Amino acid sequence: MWDSTTINMILEGILQTIYMTVTSTVLGYLLGLPMGVLLTISDKNGLKPNPFLYKVLDAISNIVRSIPFLILLILLIPFTRQIVGQSYGSTATIVPLIICSAPYIARMVEASLKEVDPGVIEAAKAMGAGNTQIVFKVLLVEARTSLVTNATIALGSVLGYSAMAGTVGGGGLGDIAVRYGYYRYQTDIMLVTVVLLIVLFQIFQNSGMAVAKKLDHTKKS
Amino acid sequence: MHEIEVKNLSKSFIEKDIRVDALSNINLTVEKSDIYGIIGMSGAGKSTLIRCFNYLERPTSGQVIINGKELGQLNENELRAERTKIAMIFQHFNLLQQKNVIDNVIFPLTIQGVKKSEARAKAFELLATVGLEEKANAYPSQLSGGQQQRVAIARALASNPRILLCDEATSALDPQTTASILSLLKRINKETGITIVLITHQMSVVKAICNKVAVLEAGELVESGNIEDVNLPEDKYFWIDGDSHLKKRKDQVNNRKEVADYVG
Ligand SMILES: Nc1ncnc2c1ncn2[C@@H]1O[C@H](COP(=O)(O)OP(=O)(O)O)[C@@H](O)[C@H]1O
Numbered sequence: 001m002w003d004s005t006t007i008n009m010i011l012e013g014i015l016q017t018i019y020m021t022v023t024s025t026v027l028g029y030l031l032g033l034p035m036g037v038l039l040t041i042s043d044k045n046g047l048k049p050n051p052f053l054y055k056v057l058d059a060i061s062n063i064v065r066s067i068p069f070l071i072l073l074i075l076l077i078p079f080t081r082q083i084v085g086q087s088y089g090s091t092a093t094i095v096p097l098i099i100c101s102a103p104y105i106a107r108m109v110e111a112s113l114k115e116v117d118p119g120v121i122e123a124a125k126a127m128g129a130g131n132t133q134i135v136f137k138v139l140l141v142e143a144r145t146s147l148v149t150n151a152t153i154a155l156g157s158v159l160g161y162s163a164m165a166g167t168v169g170g171g172g173l174g175d176i177a178v179r180y181g182y183y184r185y186q187t188d189i190m191l192v193t194v195v196l197l198i199v200l201f202q203i204f205q206n207s208g209m210a211v212a213k214k215l216d217h218t219k220k221s
Numbered sequence: 222m223h224e225i226e227v228k229n230l231s232k233s234f235i236e237k238d239i240r241v242d243a244l245s246n247i248n249l250t251v252e253k254s255d256i257y258g259i260i261g262m263s264g265a266g267k268s269t270l271i272r273c274f275n276y277l278e279r280p281t282s283g284q285v286i287i288n289g290k291e292l293g294q295l296n297e298n299e300l301r302a303e304r305t306k307i308a309m310i311f312q313h314f315n316l317l318q319q320k321n322v323i324d325n326v327i328f329p330l331t332i333q334g335v336k337k338s339e340a341r342a343k344a345f346e347l348l349a350t351v352g353l354e355e356k357a358n359a360y361p362s363q364l365s366g367g368q369q370q371r372v373a374i375a376r377a378l379a380s381n382p383r384i385l386l387c388d389e390a391t392s393a394l395d396p397q398t399t400a401s402i403l404s405l406l407k408r409i410n411k412e413t414g415i416t417i418v419l420i421t422h423q424m425s426v427v428k429a430i431c432n433k434v435a436v437l438e439a440g441e442l443v444e445s446g447n448i449e450d451v452n453l454p455e456d457k458y459f460w461i462d463g464d465s466h467l468k469k470r471k472d473q474v475n476n477r478k479e480v481a482d483y484v485g
């Protein structure tokens with residue numbers, strides 16, 4: 001049974017999983033990062049408090065996060081079909097993955113930026129820095145280690161969700177695991193895909209943490 | 222024209238429906254090249270007052286006039302431009318932890334859009350002034366407190382400010398380091414004519430370098446004037462600090478002498 005078709009299928013599964021996970025996390029960041037920045041600056045002790053904007057973003061992020069991923073995926077099927085042209089396969093899975101991950105990423109970005117020492121922000125203000133300069137030259141720079149750490153965590157979670165999407169034909173390793181392991185009782189294939197998912201997770205995790213460590217200058221060296 | 226003029230300044234904070242009057246009706250003037258000390262106990266309102274000097278804190282009422290310009294009349298951009306001429310250093314240095322020393326010193330210049338090469342040249346000059354050229358590529362976490370404060374001073378001087386505000390700038394430092402930072406401030410004041418306002422809870426600091434002093438008590442200015450003329454409540458403010466209240470009195474007397482000797 002370990003013929004070349006199976007091996008090719010697994011190889012393709014690996015590529016699809018990497019494609020879904022990385023693309024979704026990157027695009028999720030493209031949405032989540034600005035959302036996190038806005039949450040940070042519009043909060044009551046932020047650079048430009050705006051209770052209305054904060055409440056709106058806060059509500060969006062809480063609502064999306066409270067919907068279980070599989071249900072979100074199904075809810076989004078019409079929307080996904082509009083954008084991608086179909087509602088199954090790895091490209092289609094990217095749509096719900098982005099929408100699910102963006103609010104999580106926004107929250108993590110918010111937490112990272114709020115960790116920046118208020119004294120440093122105050123020093124920048126005293127030098128005549130404007131809010132935009134403070135965001136780009138102080139907040140995002142000082143928080144970069146924590147941002148990369150959180151991006152790594154996000155990447156790991158998205159990997160997990162992408163596998164979950166396999167239960168409804170989402171493509172990738174998760175899809176293979178469900179089709180062969182669950183529907184056809186080919187436990188060996190399922191085990192292989194599970195091991196591969198674990199290996200991918202470790203690779204993502206270790207490279208992310210290595211980057212974060214390299215960027216960090218707050219520890220004595 | 223006065224360098225800094227504070228007129229009838231009051232500041233209250235509202236917190237959970239309770240009003241805290243942090244400053245009431247403060248009047249003081251600082252002249253060009255003064256080293257003006259503001260002394261008071263913890264919670265007296267010193268930080269609030271000095272933060273009004275660059276409008277990091279907006280007074281509830283009253284005026285702050287810097288070199289003839291009333292800060293309250295300025296719009297956001299004018300205020301930011303004015304702040305580039307009023308530098309500030311802090312108790313905990315507040316350096317950017319992820320930037321090395323030279324980039325920290327360059328920082329205020331990049332904010333103003335100064336060319337990188339020009340900014341670097343200026344920054345190296347300033348690192349020489351504070352005696353830290355060889356640390357240009359070090360990160361703040363690799364420096365001692367005194368070294369970090371020197372970097373902060375170099376950073377503060379980068380935009381050629383007229384005024385330097387010091388919020389408890391030596392309070393986190395030991396007596397020897399305090400003395401060396403104070404003598405550095407004094408030297409910069411002599412060489413450049415920069416006006417220095419420093420707030421402290423340590424009488425020794427005031428005695429070491431200030432030519433004028435004001436005493437702040439519970440948000441009110443109870444005394445102010447030339448250091449020789451002001452009746453300084455020696456016992457009350459002497460080396461008091463938040464947690465080691467009046468502790469090790471004898472050592473402190475010696476420390477104070479040391480600081481005074483060192484600064485000369
Ligand atoms: N942002 C703020 N909100 C509420 N109260 C404040 C704030 N800043 C300062 N205060 C209060 O104002 C008083 C003076 O504080 P501060 O200026 O920090 O004193 P000092 O620097 O002399 O120790 C204190 O009672 C403090 O609790």
Ligand SMILES: [Mg+2]
Pocket residue numbers: 267268269389
């Ligand atoms: Mg204070």
